[in-house]
Amino acid sequence: MRKKFLLTYLLLLFASPCFAESTELVPVLAELKQAAAETETLSSNFVQEKHLSIFAEKLLSNGRFFYQKPDRLRWELLTPVASGFVLQGKQGQRWNGLSREQERFSVETDPIMGMIAQQLLAWARVDLDWLQTRYRIELQTAKPVSLRLYPLDEGEAGFIDYLQILFANDQRHLSEVLMVEVEGDSTLLRFSEVAINTELPADAFAVPEF
């Protein structure tokens, strides 16, 4: 009888955090959705910190990011190599300041760019419904909201271990994204000077001239 009681106690003990997490996650996600629903435009600067075994040292780069509802994006690195891409609907254009090359692409014909565009749009819109179909989401902290996402797709899980997302205090945008790869490499993005629903520059979605 004591053994049975002990077993039940242990089960409850270990089960309770999981139960607590899943019940906490639902209202948190609902709040995030509500906060992001009003976003029409978004602009931000970011710092990217890459720890890759292929490089001798960590790589620091600066960039900027623009989003306009429903499907316009600009992801641009300004240093050390001016490069990036813009996306309007399904068509995009990327550039490389080093080689001074520009190239058009379509998310329909370039599967890698298709996946990247889908991810960035999902984060900009805080499209949690889509993210829940792609990732198992765990709530790390509730204030500020920090989520850890484990890929469900086998292909993605082959090289990404998890993503850790930190939301801003007002929950309307991301503050940090950490991507940890299976082999231990990682990429940290820190967003700053985030402006929501402000007028974007006229050339926000134009390709730079070389």
Added chain:
Amino acid sequence: MKLVADCYCRLQHRRGWLLLILLLLLVVAGWSFSQLKVEESISAMLPDGDSQVARDFQLLQRAPFARKLVIHLTAADGIETDQLITATDQLRSALPAELFSNPLSGPEELVTGQLFRQLGDSLPYLADVDDLQAIDEQLTPAQIDARLAEALAQLLQPQGVALKKQLRRDPLQFDCLALQKLRHLNPIPGVRLERGHFVSQDGRSSLILADTQVAITDAVGGKALLDAFTEARQDLPAGIRAELVSGHPYTLANAQAIQADMQRVLLVSGIGILLLFFLFLRSLRALSVYLLPLFSMVVAVLVAAAWFGTLSGITIGFGAVLLGITIDFGLHVYFALRNGSGVETREQLLQAVSRPVLFGGFTTLAAFAVLLRSELPGQRQLAIFAMAGILAALLLALLFLPHFIGERKEESPLSRRQLRRHVYDRAPGLRLTVLLLWLLVAGLAGWQAQKLTINGELRQLSYLPTELQQAEQRLGESWGNMRGRALLFASAADLESALRLNELVWQRLGEQGLQDEAVSLAPLFPSQQTQQQRLQNWEGFWQQRRATTQDLLQASGQKYGFSPAAFGPFWTRLEQTPANIDQQRLKSWGLGRMLDNLLLKDEQGYQLMTLVPDRPELLGALEENLTRLPGITLVSQSRFGKQLSAEIGADFSRFISSAGIAVLVLLLLLFRRLPEVLLALLPVLTGLLVMFGGMGWLGLEMNLFNVVASILIIGLGVDYGIFMVCHGQQEEDLASSRAILISGMTTLVGFGALVLAKHPALHSIGLTVLLGISAAVPTAVLVIPAFRPKRR
């Protein structure tokens, strides 16, 4: 001929036995029909044996898309490519697996497989001299620096996560050279891949390819297939159209057209024959004459089935129609015995009529016998079928029929006999008019006959509904000519020799700048000998350049911040010797289907196929350069059509000359005088001339069925000639003109009614016979008596 009269006398009181024999014949035929194996394939009308055309036809059947079901989906304006792809998947899963096997809407195997990485690993076996030259040009300091700068930029971008591994093992992007070889495996000219689907360049069309167990010639199975397709496509969203392009819709459309034609033609023929019956025969006894072709056909099927085992559906169908001509023998016997005059007894009349009937029958037999030498198995079957039927008809007409047609009619009163006098006796001046008119028609026909051409295109014989042609045209507009490529076969007893020959073909195509338009396994599946040679070249190449390249890569890598071990996987890869490329390896890359399409194996060995555009100037050049090499064969739809035309033309000339000689010999034996022989030939010559001239004037071309129809004109035309010349020579009046007139009119309503058919093959037979018989009958009835009046 006395034998016929003797037989008549002996059987005169044994009509019951004769009826019993006929009944027995029907019973045996009924049993035989239930056992009959009918082959419904157009192959019976294509040359067999060892002829070039027969070999080419067999090879053309092996083209990758020859037996595939192609489903073409198109999106209306305003529909996104994404929606089209979703609809494609929806339709693909809605197709029933028992009818549509292995449905494929994209190269899924390639996308999910390890192809891209493993193909790069096999570069030592794939890189030819040009590729090594291209690599050498990439090994300059500037090029290496540019590549690493590009690698850095890519790694900094979000997509860098997915590209990192690949950049470490291939920083200088040599794998592209191996990937480029894949483009030579694309059999669909205008394709691009989207979400793993075949999509046209403009993104408005997609494809589903499938196999099926339903034979292309199976109309019933084809209907089930089309019904299932129609049902599956019903659930497609608005604005998306799906069309099935394969041989099946054509087969079904042809079968339905023939059915509708036969109803129309049989109705018209039936009414025509009834009219003839009531106008000229008006006796229940005459019905036995109409039963004669039926019994002849029964015998013909029995003999042909025993001879060949399996009969072609075309032979039975066309043969049954051909045997309609046997009614002539019956009509001659009927009119001679019922309306003949000039002799006392029925035996004498039968003896008199048996001479032209037998000789007419023999000449028709001889005309059909020439088809025994045809290259086409269907025509050989038809020869046996027709000959058996004609022999049976002769026996039935001379031995059986006289016992069932009743007594001779009473002599007509003088006034009626006067009326029955030949028209020339009543109006002698008409003779010259008829002769002049005949000369004029013959001259005109001869002039127009020069325009007649021969067409061996099989599609010309089929009913091609506009909507199916438009569907095929739309497929071509979206995807290029995927179904009409010329095929180059490299054949050898063993795979290695076939692969070497295939490489030679590829090399020659390269010399002519045609590799970009060709589909071949050669770039991805070299022979083992070539693979070993390339491996040696590869190793030698890197022995010379490794140290320098390592230094350059290190220096540039340092400049962009790469660690010293960053490109370790690249150097490890260069040290390893990958596994040879063989069939198993290609299959592991997901190229199994392409391998099965382009590499064939049969009891004679291996055949590798190269697809090239079917353009005459290109084929001419290839013919000169390649097909002289042993083991290499070039076949194409366009060339096949020409070869078949040439074959039909040669066959036709042979038939006409052989039939001409046979008929001439028989006529000489019968008449033993040249003027009579020439007179007897007048109807057939006029009939053929008007037929050729009429076709030339109408812009029609000679096809496979017209060849057989010509033999029919020869057989009937000579019969008419023999009867009229015999009629002129004999004292007896056998009512031959009347018999010929009714026989000609029966043939015209029987065959000529086919001119009303929508199906081109039936229509052309009808028109040919209409032209030929319309000329042969008046020539026999009016022109022969104009040259040689009846002896009185």
